[in-house]
Amino acid sequence: TALITLILCLSLGLTVVSRNITSTFFSRCEKFNEYDCKKVWDAFQQAYVNKDPCKVPVEAYDPLIAAAPFKPQCNRMMFWSKTKDVVHGFTEKRDCFVTLEDTLLGSVLDGLTWCGKEGSKDTNTTGCPGWSDCENNTVRSFWIRASAAFADVACGNVTAMLNGSINTPFNPTSIFASVEVPRFIASRVKNLNVVMVIQKNNISNCTDPSLKNLRQSIDTGITFSCKDVSESRIQECGSKPEIACGACW
Numbered sequence: 001t002a003l004i005t006l007i008l009c010l011s012l013g014l015t016v017v018s019r020n021i022t023s024t025f026f027s028r029c030e031k032f033n034e035y036d037c038k039k040v041w042d043a044f045q046q047a048y049v050n051k052d053p054c055k056v057p058v059e060a061y062d063p064l065i066a067a068a069p070f071k072p073q074c075n076r077m078m079f080w081s082k083t084k085d086v087v088h089g090f091t092e093k094r095d096c097f098v099t100l101e102d103t104l105l106g107s108v109l110d111g112l113t114w115c116g117k118e119g120s121k122d123t124n125t126t127g128c129p130g131w132s133d134c135e136n137n138t139v140r141s142f143w144i145r146a147s148a149a150f151a152d153v154a155c156g157n158v159t160a161m162l163n164g165s166i167n168t169p170f171n172p173t174s175i176f177a178s179v180e181v182p183r184f185i186a187s188r189v190k191n192l193n194v195v196m197v198i199q200k201n202n203i204s205n206c207t208d209p210s211l212k213n214l215r216q217s218i219d220t221g222i223t224f225s226c227k228d229v230s231e232s233r234i235q236e237c238g239s240k241p242e243i244a245c246g247a248c249w
């Protein structure tokens with residue numbers, strides 16, 4: 001009985017440590033019908049379990065991406081930088097655009113923290129390295145890998161929401177600038193349409209010099225446009241289904 005008690009306690013301990021992320025992962029995953037969530041969970045775990053949380057390279061997630069590939073959704077793909085809340089506030093209400101966080105992998109891991117530990121089978125959700133604590137950290141490598149795969153399937157008219165309330169709306173260190181934009185290729189992507197989100201106290205807009213850098217860094221053959229759109233207009237379009245997607249801005 002001592003042995004059985006020990007085994008019970010150990011498995012209970014393991015369950016408590018990873019229960020939250022496991023149940024969140026599965027309950028979010030099961031909303032998507034066309035994937036085998038157990039297979040996706042196993043591919044997810046192999047990326048970081050039993051590893052130093054600062055030694056998980058971007059490539060560690062290749063098998064996860066292969067287990068849940070992104071489907072191209074031409075003319076509906078939405079990228080963003082420093083506009084997470086306004087973008088998702090909109091995509092939640094209207095079926096006009098698809099962001100990474102609306103896909104299976106993006107949605108199951110959105111807002112979560114996870115990491116493993118050398119010599120352990122556990123998934124921890126506390127005590128994990130922060131975004132900038134080390135280069136190859138478990139969570140950051142996932143978002144870089146997933147963003148790259150999402151950008152790889154971009155096609156047709158691509159939209160990006162940038163933030164007019166910061167100094168450099170197109171920041172070279174962002175995932176959008178460093179991982180996604182370089183993957184837009186003219187043979188797949190026709191236009192890159194920037195929606196500059198303008199709030200009351202905006203300090204930049206489509207005339208910002210950083211947008212010139214964006215225009216210059218995109219593949220030749222992809223046309224570029226930028227439109228200043230007030231945050232309230234985006235919210236209005238989110239709450240009024242009678243406004244057609246193409247008439248939002």
Ligand code: AVW
Binds near residue numbers: 080131
């Ligand atoms: P972002 P990106 N600490 O708004 O262009 C913790 O800067 O980079 O936009 N988490 C962080 C940090 C940090 N210092 N920096 C970034 N993050 C996480 C995927 C955090 O979750 C989509 F397809 C934040 O909400 C977009 O087109 C998120 O990264 C593109 O990448 C985005 O940071 C947005 O990346």
